[in-house]
Amino acid sequence: MRVQAAEMAPEITELADDDLELLLLIRNFELALLDLFAAGQLNGTTHTCLGQEYVPVALAPLLRDDFVFSNHRGHGHYLARFRDPAGLLAEIMGRSGAVCAGVGGSQHIYRDGFLSTGVQGQSLPVAVGVALHYRRTGEERIAVAHIGDGTWGEGSVYEALNMARLWEAPLLVVVEDNGIAQSTPTERQLAGTVSDRARAFDVEYHSIHGTDVNAIRAELAPVVADVRRGVPAVVHFHCLRLGPHSKGDDTRSEAELADVRAREWSARYARHYGDRFAAADARAKSLMADLVAEVSARPPSRWPGLVDAYPGAAA
Numbered sequence: 001m002r003v004q005a006a007e008m009a010p011e012i013t014e015l016a017d018d019d020l021e022l023l024l025l026i027r028n029f030e031l032a033l034l035d036l037f038a039a040g041q042l043n044g045t046t047h048t049c050l051g052q053e054y055v056p057v058a059l060a061p062l063l064r065d066d067f068v069f070s071n072h073r074g075h076g077h078y079l080a081r082f083r084d085p086a087g088l089l090a091e092i093m094g095r096s097g098a099v100c101a102g103v104g105g106s107q108h109i110y111r112d113g114f115l116s117t118g119v120q121g122q123s124l125p126v127a128v129g130v131a132l133h134y135r136r137t138g139e140e141r142i143a144v145a146h147i148g149d150g151t152w153g154e155g156s157v158y159e160a161l162n163m164a165r166l167w168e169a170p171l172l173v174v175v176e177d178n179g180i181a182q183s184t185p186t187e188r189q190l191a192g193t194v195s196d197r198a199r200a201f202d203v204e205y206h207s208i209h210g211t212d213v214n215a216i217r218a219e220l221a222p223v224v225a226d227v228r229r230g231v232p233a234v235v236h237f238h239c240l241r242l243g244p245h246s247k248g249d250d251t252r253s254e255a256e257l258a259d260v261r262a263r264e265w266s267a268r269y270a271r272h273y274g275d276r277f278a279a280a281d282a283r284a285k286s287l288m289a290d291l292v293a294e295v296s297a298r299p300p301s302r303w304p305g306l307v308d309a310y311p312g313a314a315a
């Protein structure tokens, strides 16, 4: 397998408490979901961002009233934007207080300035349209679209890059390249490189190999500022997928997984921060345990429109 360079960052800079809390909130949210699925408490599917939590955490303070387009692996994107684990958990569990009345589930969430989709590549043309609108109205806002390495197989990605460059749309494409698409290693599905593909459209390209949140922010701040001025960019994170593609469907060997576990961000942060990490992790675990108990006890969510159209849904 291609070397994912997430482990190549030489050191860890001092992380703010708030960032560490958010990283571990996302981590423990995802772990709680996998437990709930294993216990038969959830329907549908889920794709956790285990191993990739630092991407939205690093981006969060660089964004303001911007629009984030998320994908099937989007819980971390939502939590970093809204810090609302209760609303998201209720959404996924179909309980009252759900962000989208429980009809969106894990993959289809809409909230002010945030939209996720389970359809690979679907968001990019929409993001270009929103970005174009921002440019036309003179607002210095940007559209951010998260996609995986496997999503470079979708034609809509190229149509979007083409138009974004021609129209000088403030579009930031965040590629979370975890080295695998479901069960297919990236080198078996992607010919050439992401950078050449971006450059073919004269779109700015930046590669991020480390996991240090502060270093990533410092590197990306000028990139985001340029995007705001109408210079579309692709930011390519080389990350690691710690969990299964969805639930219990990891086809990687035990040796490969052990290697990923040793190299992903949390192992490095845990070593670096010791007790501080352990205490923050314990707090996030306890918060999630309380939240799971509380949300599980809520009544089912109701979508008023659905009940009007199909009175049986109220039963």
Ligand SMILES: Cc1ncc(C[n+]2csc(CCOP(=O)(O)OP(=O)(O)O)c2C)c(N)n1
Residues within 6 Å of the ligand: 072, 073, 118, 119, 120, 121, 147, 148, 149, 150, 151, 152, 176, 178, 180, 181, 182, 245
């Ligand atoms: C248009 C489309 N085709 C197929 C799928 C099924 N599918 C869901 S996730 C996935 C792999 C996505 O890989 P990647 O873009 O690398 O993201 P990752 O899952 O690694 O985060 C596939 C094939 C889909 N959701 N949408």
